[in-house]
Amino acid sequence: MSELIRLDHIVKSFDDTMVLNGIDLSVAENEFVTLLGPSGCGKTTTLRIIGGFEKPDEGRVWFDGKDITDLPANQRHLNTVFQNYALFPHMTVGENIAFGLRVKNKTEQYIKDKIKYALKLVNLDGFQNRRIDQMSGGQQQRIAMARAIVNEPRVLLLDEPLGALDLKLRQEMQYELVRLKKELGITFLYITHDQEEALTMSDKVVVMNEGYIQQQGTPEEIYDEPVNAFVADFIGDSNILDGVMTAERVVKIDGTEYPCIDGTEQGFPPKRRVDVVIRPEDIDIVPYGQGQWNGTIISKLFIGVHYEMLVQSEDGSVEWLLQNYDQHDVGEKIGMKVDPENIQIMHKPKSEAESAIELDI
Amino acid sequence: MKKTLGNIYIVIIMLFLYLPILTLIALSFNEAKSMSVWTGFSLRWYEELFGSKLMMSAIANTFSIAILAALIATVVGTMAVLGMAAMKPRHENMLMAFNNIPMLNADIVTGIALMLFFLMIHWPRGYMSILFAHTTFCIPYVILSVKPRLNMNTDRLFEAALDLGASEKYAFRKIVIPELKPGIMTGFLLSFTMSVDDFIITYFTRGAGINTISTLIYSQVKVGIRPSMFALSTIIFLVALVVLIIVNVRQKREDMLLAAGA
Ligand SMILES: Nc1ncnc2c1ncn2[C@@H]1O[C@H](COP(=O)(O)OP(=O)(O)OP(=O)(O)O)[C@@H](O)[C@H]1O
Ligand SMILES: [Mg+2]
Numbered sequence: 001m002s003e004l005i006r007l008d009h010i011v012k013s014f015d016d017t018m019v020l021n022g023i024d025l026s027v028a029e030n031e032f033v034t035l036l037g038p039s040g041c042g043k044t045t046t047l048r049i050i051g052g053f054e055k056p057d058e059g060r061v062w063f064d065g066k067d068i069t070d071l072p073a074n075q076r077h078l079n080t081v082f083q084n085y086a087l088f089p090h091m092t093v094g095e096n097i098a099f100g101l102r103v104k105n106k107t108e109q110y111i112k113d114k115i116k117y118a119l120k121l122v123n124l125d126g127f128q129n130r131r132i133d134q135m136s137g138g139q140q141q142r143i144a145m146a147r148a149i150v151n152e153p154r155v156l157l158l159d160e161p162l163g164a165l166d167l168k169l170r171q172e173m174q175y176e177l178v179r180l181k182k183e184l185g186i187t188f189l190y191i192t193h194d195q196e197e198a199l200t201m202s203d204k205v206v207v208m209n210e211g212y213i214q215q216q217g218t219p220e221e222i223y224d225e226p227v228n229a230f231v232a233d234f235i236g237d238s239n240i241l242d243g244v245m246t247a248e249r250v251v252k253i254d255g256t257e258y259p260c261i262d263g264t265e266q267g268f269p270p271k272r273r274v275d276v277v278i279r280p281e282d283i284d285i286v287p288y289g290q291g292q293w294n295g296t297i298i299s300k301l302f303i304g305v306h307y308e309m310l311v312q313s314e315d316g317s318v319e320w321l322l323q324n325y326d327q328h329d330v331g332e333k334i335g336m337k338v339d340p341e342n343i344q345i346m347h348k349p350k351s352e353a354e355s356a357i358e359l360d361i
Numbered sequence: 362m363k364k365t366l367g368n369i370y371i372v373i374i375m376l377f378l379y380l381p382i383l384t385l386i387a388l389s390f391n392e393a394k395s396m397s398v399w400t401g402f403s404l405r406w407y408e409e410l411f412g413s414k415l416m417m418s419a420i421a422n423t424f425s426i427a428i429l430a431a432l433i434a435t436v437v438g439t440m441a442v443l444g445m446a447a448m449k450p451r452h453e454n455m456l457m458a459f460n461n462i463p464m465l466n467a468d469i470v471t472g473i474a475l476m477l478f479f480l481m482i483h484w485p486r487g488y489m490s491i492l493f494a495h496t497t498f499c500i501p502y503v504i505l506s507v508k509p510r511l512n513m514n515t516d517r518l519f520e521a522a523l524d525l526g527a528s529e530k531y532a533f534r535k536i537v538i539p540e541l542k543p544g545i546m547t548g549f550l551l552s553f554t555m556s557v558d559d560f561i562i563t564y565f566t567r568g569a570g571i572n573t574i575s576t577l578i579y580s581q582v583k584v585g586i587r588p589s590m591f592a593l594s595t596i597i598f599l600v601a602l603v604v605l606i607i608v609n610v611r612q613k614r615e616d617m618l619l620a621a622g623a
Contacts, residue, residue: 053520073523086521090539099535100525151525 003065004029004155004187005050010059012045019045021211022059027155027189027204032181034190036198037208038234043191044083046208047157050189051080064154078155079148083163083191085140087132093119093143094128100151118146121180138169145180155187162197174201195235199223207231228346229275236279239321243276243345245269251276251345254318258292262345275346280308280323282342291335295320300330311336382598389591396588410589410596419577420593422488423557426573430495431552437496438503439545446511457508460501471498472565479566486568494566495556502555503548510544511537 005027012020019042027033035043048054050061052073061069068076079100087096094115101111115128122142127135135143141161148156161177162170178201181188192198198205199219206216207230215227226232229240243253249263253276262268288294295311298319302308307327311320311334320336328334392401410416445453463471475494479486515537522532538545560575567576574597578590 051524053523073520074526074528080521080524082517082521084517086517088518088521088536099522099527103526103528103531147525 002029003027004031004063005189006062007046007050008060008062010046010049010056010061012042012049012054012056019211020049020056023208023211023213025206025213025216027187029154030185030187032178032188032190032201032203033206034192034198034202034204035206035208036192036195036234037214038193041208042211043193043208044159047080047159047189047191051078051157052076077153078157079151079153080157080159081141081144081148081161083159083161085144087140087143087147089132091132092128093124093130093132093135096132096143097128097147097150099147104151114150118150121149121183122146122176137164138173141165141173142176149180149184149186153186155189158188158190160191160193163192170197177201199235207234209234226277226344226346228348229277232277232344232346237321239278239280239283241276241278241318243274245272245274245345251343253343254293254313255315256292258343259340260343260345261341266345267347268345273348275348277344277346278338278342280321282338283320283322283324284337285322285324285326285328286335286337288333288335291337293320293336295334295336297328297330297332297334300328385591386595386598389588389595391588394588406588406592409587410592413589415572416577416589416593419572419574422491422571423573423575426488426492426495427553427556430492430499430556431549433496434499434503434552435545435549438500438548439507439541441500441504442507442511442541445508457504460504463498464501464505468559468561472562475562476565486566487571490566490568491563491571491573494562495559498559498562499552499555502551503545506548506551507541507544510541515540 003026005025007023007025010020010023011018023042023046025033025046035046037043045054049056052068052071052075056069059069060067063076063078088099091099097115097118098111101114106114119125119127122145124139124142124146127139132140132143141164144161158177162173165173174197177188190198190202199222202219204216205219205222207214207222209230215222215231217225222231223235226235229238232238233240241253243251245263245268246252246257247270249260250257251260251262251274252258264270268274284291293313295313297309298312299310300307306323306325309322309324309328311322312318313320322336387399388396389406390402390404391399392403392405393399445456448456472494475490475497476486479490484490518536518540519532522536523529527535558575560579563573564576564579567573572580574593578586581587581590
């Protein structure tokens with residue numbers, strides 16, 4: 001697969017606030033790439049820079065081997081599905097879809113055929129004369145898709161296109177989007193802050209936080225081998241504990257030392273301060289006193305097939321999140337046990353705080 | 362019982378509102394000059410009205426000034442709104458405060474101020490000075506009615522148009538203007554009616570020898586009002602009524618057409 005879009009060290013700030021801190025990103029032809037991150041981390045800004053609505057302070061944007069950093073938005077061969085759809089309210093559904101084609105002076109017959117084809121593709125056959133405000137949220141989302149794809153862009157930029165929909169509709173639309181992408185054979189650059197959506201739909205997930213890319217990789221890589229505690233926590237609820245390597249392959253957490261499988265070879269020499277990530281489903285409940293940690297259950301929630309519990313450690317300094325199929329009562333004292341291979345040692349997240357800590361060592 | 366009372370209430374309100382106008386319309390067709398005795402149907406006051414050069418020119422002045430002032434104010438006001446949108450929020454808010462002051466100002470103050478201004482710069486007072494004055498006091502209202510239409514949503518729609526390949530000019534014409542149109546129309550109609558309505562500011566900014574309907578009526582009150590004025594008022598009322606009906610019917614039809622999916 002050849003490279004279609006490349007961001008070269010994009011830096012952007014608004015009114016002295018750094019929003020993007022050097023973003024490097026590569027999107028291959030026909031790939032489904034998702035930008036994932038919490039609100040305000042700079043996802044939309046990244047997309048707007050690619051779309052041509054924002055100029056980076058530093059860095060270059062490449063499209064199909066050409067530098068398009070200074071190319072105006074209306075000359076870029078990509079289309080955007082905006083977060084709020086941005087459908088033209090004073091036009092009918094058909095006129096909305098026709099807009100891009102009218103601009104390009106296509107013939108009426110061509111436009112008519114295209115509208116028909118696009119509406120069929122998004123399952124809205126026969127709706128071309130409806131008014132926009134007569135359409136539901138899900139339908140508006142489809143119209144925004146149709147309006148973009150009739151222009152036959154090579155890349156579709158989608159900014160949280162499903163964000164405004166309810167859960168059930170969102171799941172339906174996820175399938176629709178994947179089907180559409182297959183049918184059209186074009187590249188998708190997708191934004192979401194829903195990690196499940198990112199993991200199920202994408203070829204590549206790019207996790208962002210505070211204007212930095214934290215990690216990029218396949219959904220499996222991101223889920224199984226998060227590079228730091230931020231990614232681990234964002235991808236699934238996790239226990240993230242402050243730890244210190246006390247000896248080779250020994251980490252001290254919550255006051256006690258434990259063996260683990262990471263050491264100097266993995267970049268964690270003794271004395272290094274680290275984040276320790278333990279997934280809630282990896283903690284076994286054992287009788288009090290027989291595990292590595294002891295604690296008291298302080299809350300319990302039944303979520304579908306299993307229980308989610310909060311356990312307070314003996315000295316009250318740590319709250320553990322546990323997932324277990326067995327029922328235990330609030331107030332019960334329990335022991336907890338984790339296999340060494342499920343104790344994941346990680347670098348502290350990439351941020352200014354991190355560089356400060358590194359200098360300390 | 363409650364309903365009957367409600368209906369009676371509505372009828373009373375309607376009578377209060379429309380009885381004076383109906384009386385006026387009736388008197389404009391009265392044969393005699395009397396304001397209280399009906400002597401028979403006649404169109405003589407209408408003939409007098411259309412035969413009077415003085416009145417015809419006052420009518421022409423009133424409506425030509427209203428249309429011109431409303432047009433200029435709408436264009437200037439809309440451009441001001443677009444310009445302000447590009448400013449820093451702090452400057453924009455400051456400008457809006459300046460915009461709101463003239464609307465709170467008493468007409469008499471505005472009128473005298475404008476008069477002094479024209480005297481000071483030695484601008485001869487006449488048609489042009491009235492037009493200038495009317496345009497001035499209309500602009501803030503246009504700004505106030507257009508501004509709410511230009512918001513973050515308009516920005517996004519504009520960007521969406523660019524995204525689909527439109528030039529900035531095309532996007533402005535096809536997307537931004539239609540979005541602003543309701544505000545522009547309101548601003549124009551508001552300006553028009555306020556210009557037609559105005560007496561005080563016109564009184565202070567007109568020169569000798571030029572009259573609008575309101576200043577003409579005022580000058581006639583002193584010598585005794587003639588029924589041809591009733592005829593004039595009747596015509597103005599009917600014109601306003603017809604315009605209102607046309608606007609409403611068109612709106613209804615547009616809604617229905619769109620709803621039917623035409
Ligand atoms: N035009 C602007 N002027 C000033 N600050 C801005 C502007 N646009 C974005 N920002 C700021 O930049 C930061 C990143 O914004 P961005 O919209 O890229 O976040 P996001 O990741 O898309 O968040 P969300 O998930 O909430 O949409 C935010 O702190 C935001 O306040
Ligand atoms: Mg966003």
